[in-house]
Amino acid sequence: MNHRKPYKVAAGFLIALCLSGCSQGNPNGESAPPGSVDHIRTVTLAIDDEALKAADANQGDWLSYGRNYSEDRYSELDQITPDNLDELGIAWTLELTSTRGIQATPIVVDGIMYFTGPWSVVYAVDARKGEILWTFDPEVPRAKAADMCCGIVNRGVALHKGAIFVGTMDGRLVSIDAATGDANWSVMTVPDGSNYSITGAPRIANGKVVIGNAGAEYGGVRGYVTAYDATTGDQVWRFYTVPGNPSLPFENPILEMAAETWTGEWWKQGGGGTAWDSIVFDPEFKSVYIGVGNGTHWDHRIRSPEGGDNLFLSSIVAVDADTGAYKWHYQTTPGDTWDYTATQPIVLADLKIEGEPRKVLMQAPKNGFFYVIDREDGALISAEPFSYVNWAKKIGEDGRPIEEPGARYDDGRTHWIAPSSHGAHNWFPMSFNHETQLVYIPGVVQSGAYADNSDMSFSESGIIRGNDLAVSAAFKAFNEQVIDPDAPPPGDGSGELIAYDPIKQERVWAIPQPSRYNGGLLSTKTGLLMQGDAEGMFSIRDTQTGEILKRFDVNSGVISAPVTYLVDGEQYITLIAEWGGGQGQSFRLTDALYYGTVYTFKLGGTAPAPEKLPSDRRELTTRTTDAEPLELGWGFIHYLQNCAACHSLPGEHGGAIPNLARSSDSVYDNLEAIVLEGTYAGIGMPVQPHLNPEEVDLIRNFIYYVAQSMSAGQSRGEILRNVAEFQRIAFEHGPLPSSLPDNPSGVELLDTADPTSGPGPESLSRDAEAGQRSAAICATCHTFAKGGANGNGPNLWGTVGRDIASVEGFRYSNALQDLEGNWTVEALDAYLKSPTQFARGTTMAVGAPRDKQRADIIAYLETLRDN
Numbered sequence: 001m002n003h004r005k006p007y008k009v010a011a012g013f014l015i016a017l018c019l020s021g022c023s024q025g026n027p028n029g030e031s032a033p034p035g036s037v038d039h040i041r042t043v044t045l046a047i048d049d050e051a052l053k054a055a056d057a058n059q060g061d062w063l064s065y066g067r068n069y070s071e072d073r074y075s076e077l078d079q080i081t082p083d084n085l086d087e088l089g090i091a092w093t094l095e096l097t098s099t100r101g102i103q104a105t106p107i108v109v110d111g112i113m114y115f116t117g118p119w120s121v122v123y124a125v126d127a128r129k130g131e132i133l134w135t136f137d138p139e140v141p142r143a144k145a146a147d148m149c150c151g152i153v154n155r156g157v158a159l160h161k162g163a164i165f166v167g168t169m170d171g172r173l174v175s176i177d178a179a180t181g182d183a184n185w186s187v188m189t190v191p192d193g194s195n196y197s198i199t200g201a202p203r204i205a206n207g208k209v210v211i212g213n214a215g216a217e218y219g220g221v222r223g224y225v226t227a228y229d230a231t232t233g234d235q236v237w238r239f240y241t242v243p244g245n246p247s248l249p250f251e252n253p254i255l256e257m258a259a260e261t262w263t264g265e266w267w268k269q270g271g272g273g274t275a276w277d278s279i280v281f282d283p284e285f286k287s288v289y290i291g292v293g294n295g296t297h298w299d300h301r302i303r304s305p306e307g308g309d310n311l312f313l314s315s316i317v318a319v320d321a322d323t324g325a326y327k328w329h330y331q332t333t334p335g336d337t338w339d340y341t342a343t344q345p346i347v348l349a350d351l352k353i354e355g356e357p358r359k360v361l362m363q364a365p366k367n368g369f370f371y372v373i374d375r376e377d378g379a380l381i382s383a384e385p386f387s388y389v390n391w392a393k394k395i396g397e398d399g400r401p402i403e404e405p406g407a408r409y410d411d412g413r414t415h416w417i418a419p420s421s422h423g424a425h426n427w428f429p430m431s432f433n434h435e436t437q438l439v440y441i442p443g444v445v446q447s448g449a450y451a452d453n454s455d456m457s458f459s460e461s462g463i464i465r466g467n468d469l470a471v472s473a474a475f476k477a478f479n480e481q482v483i484d485p486d487a488p489p490p491g492d493g494s495g496e497l498i499a500y501d502p503i504k505q506e507r508v509w510a511i512p513q514p515s516r517y518n519g520g521l522l523s524t525k526t527g528l529l530m531q532g533d534a535e536g537m538f539s540i541r542d543t544q545t546g547e548i549l550k551r552f553d554v555n556s557g558v559i560s561a562p563v564t565y566l567v568d569g570e571q572y573i574t575l576i577a578e579w580g581g582g583q584g585q586s587f588r589l590t591d592a593l594y595y596g597t598v599y600t601f602k603l604g605g606t607a608p609a610p611e612k613l614p615s616d617r618r619e620l621t622t623r624t625t626d627a628e629p630l631e632l633g634w635g636f637i638h639y640l641q642n643c644a645a646c647h648s649l650p651g652e653h654g655g656a657i658p659n660l661a662r663s664s665d666s667v668y669d670n671l672e673a674i675v676l677e678g679t680y681a682g683i684g685m686p687v688q689p690h691l692n693p694e695e696v697d698l699i700r701n702f703i704y705y706v707a708q709s710m711s712a713g714q715s716r717g718e719i720l721r722n723v724a725e726f727q728r729i730a731f732e733h734g735p736l737p738s739s740l741p742d743n744p745s746g747v748e749l750l751d752t753a754d755p756t757s758g759p760g761p762e763s764l765s766r767d768a769e770a771g772q773r774s775a776a777i778c779a780t781c782h783t784f785a786k787g788g789a790n791g792n793g794p795n796l797w798g799t800v801g802r803d804i805a806s807v808e809g810f811r812y813s814n815a816l817q818d819l820e821g822n823w824t825v826e827a828l829d830a831y832l833k834s835p836t837q838f839a840r841g842t843t844m845a846v847g848a849p850r851d852k853q854r855a856d857i858i859a860y861l862e863t864l865r866d867n
Contacts (some may be wrong), residue, residue: 040179045162047161061108062105064159065105070432071346073523074523074525076524076525081527088550089601089605093130093597093598096595096596100153101151101580106576107157107158108565111128118154124164127574127600133181134181136164136166136174138172141170148169148199150583165230167200167211169197170197173186173198173228193860195221199214200276203288208228209228210226212290213275216270219270220783221270222271223242224241224275226238237324239252239319243259263307271313272293277343278344282375287321287375288319292317294336294341299452314340314342315330327378330380333365344364347430353372359375360373369389369395386425388418390404391404413481416449416490420493425443426444429520431529435527437502438543440500441498441500443510449474477724478727495517495534496511497546498510517581517582522562522563527544532575534590535557538558553612554575554597556597557584559578560578572601576599578595586652586659588653591613591615597610618653627701627705630733633731633733637727650702671696671700766856766858768859771857771859782794784864786864797865799864800824800825800828800858804816
């Protein structure tokens with residue numbers, strides 16, 4: 001079933017709420033059959049604020065993202081123990097239809113399970129039978145994939161009073177009837193047509209559903225968290241994590257203080273600071289703790305040229321759960337310049353420290369230090385490295401890091417810094433075991449290459465133009481390298497499973513893992529520690545020693561976390577195996593890519609395991625090239641800017657997305673159509689209209705070069721040294737002159753004196769709502785709201801009917817200033833279809849090659865005007 005209703009509360013939903021306190025079961029007083037609509041409505045309506053607060057007293061259900069409000073992922077269920085693991089088997093499996101990665105933690109209430117998959121699709125499953133009850137597809141436009149730094153993933157749902165809540169990739173928060181899968185209401189939580197996205201799970205706090213957003217790698221994104229009334233969808237409060245333009249009134253008094261920690265004109269880039277994962281509600285102090293992310297740009301010198309801490313980037317911020325008012329903050333990485341977010345999981349606990357009971361929160365963020373913080377006032381209790389760190393010596397007595405010389409990569413060289421931007425720990429959930437008093441962390445072991453890219457003449461302050469990523473990745477492969485011999489070697493990346501003592505602040509044990517990307521953790525009172533990994537194994541270990549007690553081959557790499565719960569009094573364990581997500585796009589350790597599969601285990605389970613697939617590893621292409629070093633250098637540059645973020649460098653084996661050196665001949669023969677015209681847009685391959693056919697050919701020849709070099713026996717290091725030299729030659733030479741004619745496609749050019757002579761979209765049905773979603777790709781340069789600021793392109797309010805030549809002062813405007821006429825529907829259709837054909841010399845980066853998409857976008861633009 002496919003349900004989507006972006007409306008306010010459905011009448012049936014309100015009626016169900018009213019009746020829930022009067023009747024449970026059917027009119028005859030009999031219990032509704034498990035899995036029926038009546039049963040689901042009864043058990044899910046019972047999950048109110050008090051039920052969520054009492055989750056620890058209800059160990060049989062997994063009611064929220066981290067199981068309880070402490071988000072400790074610790075279960076007291078005791079049927080499955082080290083002594084009977086030999087009896088543990090598969091109860092059932094359920095194959096899904098997606099292959100791009102499932103990060104979600106399932107929620108389970110009385111045997112009814114809810115989780116999300118790629119494209120923010122929601123599943124309801126009967127855990128008694130392993131059968132899908134309903135699915136909800138929010139119909140996220142596939143073009144939105146261009147705004148996703150780290151895959152088309154989603155980390156789960158929230159449950160409250162009979163409703164399931166999901167945040168969608170394109171920024172909506174949707175309430176869904178838990179029993180039927182019908183939409184109750186939907187609100188757009190982000191600015192229309194912006195670069196924002198949502199991948200995190202919503203949280204429930206005193207009758208409100210709280211949601212953050214993502215997108216700080218992209219221009220124009222300013223982070224905030226919003227609370228909505230869970231019943232009506234009305235906004236209750238919003239807390240901005242970074243200040244806006246200081247010439248305008250601040251939305252919150254604390255932002256005036258925060259603005260004093262910024263310099264320059266940060267608000268023009270947005271500032272970043274998105275809260276894309278950890279948002280934790282603490283009923284005891286009536287606080288919501290927000291884990292805040294990186295800045296836009298990553299590089300502190302670009303973002304805030306004269307320094308400053310840049311609050312509240314890379315901070316944990318406590319706000320009042322009912323009003324959103326600021327309470328306190330602790331900044332883990334002042335003046336962050338490494339993408340060291342503080343969005344990683346936050347766990348609440350009561351610990352005895354130096355003989356005194358303390359109410360704390362714990363976090364192991366990207367920067368490699370483990371923090372124990374008083375959650376009442378934000379005071380730092382302790383902080384020590386849980387992984388190898390070379391950017392800072394330690395955390396000083398004032399709570400600030402004491403940085404190592406050169407850590408800010410400001411000398412023109414490429415610095416290999418540990419941890420990398422993937423962090424010593426990323427979003428993967430950790431578990432706090434109440435018996436061992438240890439925190440179990442899925443760690444990352446990797447150094448990252450950082451460099452200043454601000455002198456690149458063909459990009460804006462280091463922004464990689466194909467994805468508009470405002471990052472500090474070391475773009476110049478020929479740069480002098482600064483390497484720490486004690487750090488993880490350049491180019492290597494692995495993982496480790498860490499058992500950490502938060503009281504003594506020390507590692508107890510650590511187990512190396514071959515991938516830096518593994519699933520989250522669950523621990524139990526009976527001494528079991530569970531994790532799925534990149535190798536396709538589900539391992540159950542001893543919490544004291546890390547010794548493997550039981551393993552299941554689940555075929556696919558795993559990036560989600562397991563859960564345990566009761567079904568009719570019997571303990572179950574569920575793990576969802578589907579490889580993908582950010583780094584899983586470009587590599588995998590298993591021989592085949594599998595559809596997502598839900599694995600559920602119980603004592604005495606005898607269901608068969610899904611069959612293994614034969615290897616789908618592809619051979620390198622046999623095509624070759626005789627391109628010159630200069631051409632290969634520019635091919636490398638264009639590849640880094642436009643392809644590497646998803647496909648990695650040519651020659652790897654690929655992950656959830658194919659590696660381009662192992663593609664079929666048909667892909668190479670149709671590369672222009674795929675890249676420039678959107679042949680694969682329907683499956684999430686974004687159009688790159690800023691490239692021209694010659695540049696696509698340079699990319700193709702670079703791919704051929706790497707493949708033929710590997711086939712000739714050259715090592716990865718040799719190839720990288722060669723292409724680094726080619727890149728140096730390209731930088732010294734400058735951009736290649738184009739041999740293309742003014743009209744390379746051969747299509748009849750429009751009469752620029754009469755731009756309305758282009759084809760019109762009148763014959764197509766037009767959907768303004770769909771156009772609004774499609775126009776999200778335009779938000780890199782444009783804003784849409786009335787009175788909105790101009791960016792790299794003009795504000796688009798009132799575009800329809802405006803004088804074409806009136807656009808001045810923007811990157812692509814010179815090509816328009818001599819054109820006559822107004823922006824009619826026909827003119828807009830022609831310009832969106834092919835900007836360069838409409839106006840020779842324009843540098844507008846985004847076109848819309850599909851007729852229906854253009855018609856929808858224009859319908860949306862027509863709504864952007866006063867009635």
